Amino acid sequence: MISGTFHTSYRSDMALRRTWLERLRLGLFIAFVLAFPFLVGKKPYPIFLMNQIGIATIGAIGLNILVGYTGQISLGQGAFMAVGAYTAGILTARFGVPWWLTIPIAALVTAAIGAVFGIPSLRLKGLYLAIATLAAQEIIIWVVTHWEAVTGGVDALVVPPPMLGSLRMNTDFRFYWIIWALAGVTALLTANLFRTRYGRAFIAIRDQDIAAEVMGVNVFAYKLLAFAVSSFFVGVTGALIAHYRGIVTWERFTIDVSVLYLAMIIIGGLGSISGSLFGAAFMTLLPALLTNLGRSLRGVFPAMDEFIPYLQQASFGLVIILFLILEPEGLKKIWDDIKNYFALWPFSY
Amino acid sequence: MPLQLRGFRHPLNGSTLEPGQTQLRVENIHLAFGGVGALAGVSLEVRQSEILAIIGPNGAGKTSLLNSISGLYHPQKGRIVFYNHGREYELTRMKPHQIAAAGVARSFQNIELFRHMTVLDNLMSGAHVHMRAGLFSSLFYWGPAQREQIAFRDFIEDIIDLLEIPAIRYKKVGALAYGLQKRVELGRALAMRPALLLLDEPMAGMNTEEKEDMARFILDVNEEHGVTIVLIEHDMGVVMDISDRVVVLNFGRKIAEGTPEEVSKNPAVIEAYLGH
Ligand SMILES: Nc1ncnc2c1ncn2[C@@H]1O[C@H](COP(=O)(O)OP(=O)(O)OP(=O)(O)O)[C@@H](O)[C@H]1O
Ligand SMILES: [Mg+2]
Numbered sequence: 001m002i003s004g005t006f007h008t009s010y011r012s013d014m015a016l017r018r019t020w021l022e023r024l025r026l027g028l029f030i031a032f033v034l035a036f037p038f039l040v041g042k043k044p045y046p047i048f049l050m051n052q053i054g055i056a057t058i059g060a061i062g063l064n065i066l067v068g069y070t071g072q073i074s075l076g077q078g079a080f081m082a083v084g085a086y087t088a089g090i091l092t093a094r095f096g097v098p099w100w101l102t103i104p105i106a107a108l109v110t111a112a113i114g115a116v117f118g119i120p121s122l123r124l125k126g127l128y129l130a131i132a133t134l135a136a137q138e139i140i141i142w143v144v145t146h147w148e149a150v151t152g153g154v155d156a157l158v159v160p161p162p163m164l165g166s167l168r169m170n171t172d173f174r175f176y177w178i179i180w181a182l183a184g185v186t187a188l189l190t191a192n193l194f195r196t197r198y199g200r201a202f203i204a205i206r207d208q209d210i211a212a213e214v215m216g217v218n219v220f221a222y223k224l225l226a227f228a229v230s231s232f233f234v235g236v237t238g239a240l241i242a243h244y245r246g247i248v249t250w251e252r253f254t255i256d257v258s259v260l261y262l263a264m265i266i267i268g269g270l271g272s273i274s275g276s277l278f279g280a281a282f283m284t285l286l287p288a289l290l291t292n293l294g295r296s297l298r299g300v301f302p303a304m305d306e307f308i309p310y311l312q313q314a315s316f317g318l319v320i321i322l323f324l325i326l327e328p329e330g331l332k333k334i335w336d337d338i339k340n341y342f343a344l345w346p347f348s349y
Numbered sequence: 350m351p352l353q354l355r356g357f358r359h360p361l362n363g364s365t366l367e368p369g370q371t372q373l374r375v376e377n378i379h380l381a382f383g384g385v386g387a388l389a390g391v392s393l394e395v396r397q398s399e400i401l402a403i404i405g406p407n408g409a410g411k412t413s414l415l416n417s418i419s420g421l422y423h424p425q426k427g428r429i430v431f432y433n434h435g436r437e438y439e440l441t442r443m444k445p446h447q448i449a450a451a452g453v454a455r456s457f458q459n460i461e462l463f464r465h466m467t468v469l470d471n472l473m474s475g476a477h478v479h480m481r482a483g484l485f486s487s488l489f490y491w492g493p494a495q496r497e498q499i500a501f502r503d504f505i506e507d508i509i510d511l512l513e514i515p516a517i518r519y520k521k522v523g524a525l526a527y528g529l530q531k532r533v534e535l536g537r538a539l540a541m542r543p544a545l546l547l548l549d550e551p552m553a554g555m556n557t558e559e560k561e562d563m564a565r566f567i568l569d570v571n572e573e574h575g576v577t578i579v580l581i582e583h584d585m586g587v588v589m590d591i592s593d594r595v596v597v598l599n600f601g602r603k604i605a606e607g608t609p610e611e612v613s614k615n616p617a618v619i620e621a622y623l624g625h
Contacts, residue, residue: 010502011495192490196498197473197480200466204474207463214419215541216449216478225484271465 016191025339033180037173047172049288054179055240056280058186060264061273062233065190067262068270069199070226071206072121076114076133078257079140080231082250084110084238086144086151089159089248099162099169099243103182106239107232113140114231121223137255144250157248175244182240186233187273193229202226203271267323269332278331290315359574360504361511363452364544365434368398372545372577373418378427378441380413380601387413388424389601395545400571400578402588402609405598406621411581412458414598415547418579419455420445433544450478452544456534456551458581464523468514468533471522472505473498475540508536512566528559535566539576546570548580552587560584564591589613597621 007013017023040046059081066072087106091097097105117140120132144151151157162169169175193199201222204212213219242248260283268279294308327333366372373395380388388410395401403411416422418429420443429440433452440448454475463471480501482494490498509515512532517525522533531551538546551567552560568591570576582588588595588609595612597605599621605612612618 010499010506014498014502189488192488192494195490196482196487196494197477198484198487200470200474201477203466203470204463204477207465208461210421210445211457211461211463212474213445214421214449214455215475215537216446217474218444218446 014195016195030184033184037176042173044172047176049284051172051176051179051244052284053277053281054176054183055237055244056261056264056284057183057277058179058240059234059237059261060268060276060280061186061190062230062237063261064265064271064273064276065193065202065233066226066230068265068272068275069194069206070202070223070230072118072223072226073126073130074133074227074230075130075255075258075262076117076136076140077234077261078253078255079137080110080114080234081238081241081257082140082144082253083113083231084235085242085248085253086157086238087235088239089157089242090150092162092243093157093159102243103236103239106242107235110235110238111228111232114234115224115228118224118227121227122220134255137258141250141253144253151250154250159242159246159248161246162243170244170246179240179244182236186236187277190233190273198222198225198229206271263320267320267330269330272330272332274335275330275332278335282331286319287312287316359576360507361539361542361570361574362544362576363433363542364397364575364577366397366432366544368396368575370397370432371395372397372432373579374430375414375418376428376430378414378417378424378429380410380417380422380424386601387422388417390427391598391601391603392427393596393603393606395577395579397577398571398575399593400567400580400591402592402595403579403581403598404583404585404588404595404612409598410601411598412549413601415455415549415579415581417441418448418547419453420448431545446478449541452541453547454538454541454543454545455547456531456538456549458549458553460527460530460534462522462530462534462537464521466522467519468509468522468525468536469505469518471533472508472536472540473501475537476501476505476542478541505540508539511539511569512536513562528555531555531559531563532566535563539570543576546576546578548578550581550583552582552584560587567591585613 007018017026036050037047059077063074063077066074084106087109088099088102091102091105092099117133117136121129124132145154147153167174169178194203201212201217204215204217205219205222209219241252264279264283265276267282268277269275290312294312297308298305364372371394375391375393377390377392378388379390391410391414403414405411413422417424418440420440424441427441431438431440431451431453438451443451463474466474480497482497486492486494509518512535514529514532514536517529522530525533535548535551548567552563555563564587567578567580571578580592592609595607595609596603597612597618604617604621605615607615
């Protein structure tokens, strides 16, 4: 709660960032993203990590629209990312469509397929819907691995590097700008959506679907729309992976990925855009940190070396469990607490 | 043009009828769940701009009747007809969201608000059926989408003033006291700019002061804005004070109908209440 700000029009009262403090924070974050590659001296590894976070943020926002905001659990995230990645990859590799054009196309194709696999949500809720989306996951991956003529089957699909004139765009530094521009657009569009009847209808369905229907929300249509909008952004993530990596394989889109993204939004904060970013950062940086820790421990106790990978996985799980026990509402909640503390500063108590 | 006056005189009223005209006709509806009969041949009429109270002992079928009108329950026999926009809507063949768009709003016996939204967003979501901006202008929040949100915000602020809840605008509904939640639920229904407002025990569980406030709001909405109201209420004092007509249900049947005085003297009604 910010005190001392009074709005003189509904327009300013309804702005995305209502106070100067909120605008300042957003400005600082944008400045950080713009400066980051230079702050790290253009070193590839930190930029690579930031790119991973950016890509995951887009996918996490997409999943959060469906799960966090609309309350429709989905285990199909990995498969929807596959649809985006294969659509973009195939269009460029086989049909020579410019890489930048494949991103919106892949997003739209994923949105359509997401909506189709959202149909069971008419009848199914909670765990039953989760199982139905699990079926979607398995069906899509099955199609991808068996439709050899188009996808290349289990073999990797090689995607030609994205070019801008004579510039090869998929270096860590150059792709950084594409990823974070799209992450910014995704966050902005999503924030806008939740200022209008669409977003409110999604939340209404999550909180009280019968009341939503009686208030005039066509619950089925809006559930499908939530699947479509969510999958749209997930498709963007898939397309970005295809062009950044230059290679598409089904193994990157298994059920593990679906679970990873669910963990991301739960840890970051359900129904929150900044929470999606926090979750994406956490789930990208923690394994990287553990890997580096493991590497530096190598040789310290030579007898332990072969256990290091297991220790990494175990600590990854442990941190997540601890996290859920200590702060079930996610990183977003911690962030809110910090903000509230400073908003009242120096009169905080 | 979201705020253009539609229908009868006032911005909160979505009806196109004149006072006294038949607005809703329930014709001989039967509703059973498995073997349990909830409604056994109920017929009644609601007229534009009246306050009709539905009373009856627990389990009489009052809520089932409202649920049938708003399309949540599907009577096995009979029909429910609603007049608005120069049309005859057969509610028994429509989906709840279509019935809402036709002009029927309601509140629930056990508050069914959107708990994690603010009061303001709950009310704004009540105006859902009147919002027109498309998905793309909404995603970019430009032109029409923004203008529409601001125009409706203005309209919602009137409801906030009417219900005397400006102080809790930005509060999450789940954190509010019970009596305030009931008020917000009334507000959300009003945001639909209804032609017919169905209220299921709007004063249940309230103290005397809260009941008086709620009664005043209901009368305001009815007298100043001309909105037709059907309300279920157990408190006979309230029923006597605010309703124009009363319908009494018992075991799924209508056992009496008339002015509050007539009904309170009716032997069958006295019997039904004493019998329980
Ligand atoms: N969804 C349902 N499934 C099964 N039975 C139901 C259902 N809804 C209502 N009933 C039954 O129908 C009958 C009428 O219930 P209803 O809720 O309409 O009564 P009511 O008059 O609103 O009572 P109260 O004053 O307690 O709210 C009851 O016997 C109830 O058990
Ligand atoms: Mg009831």
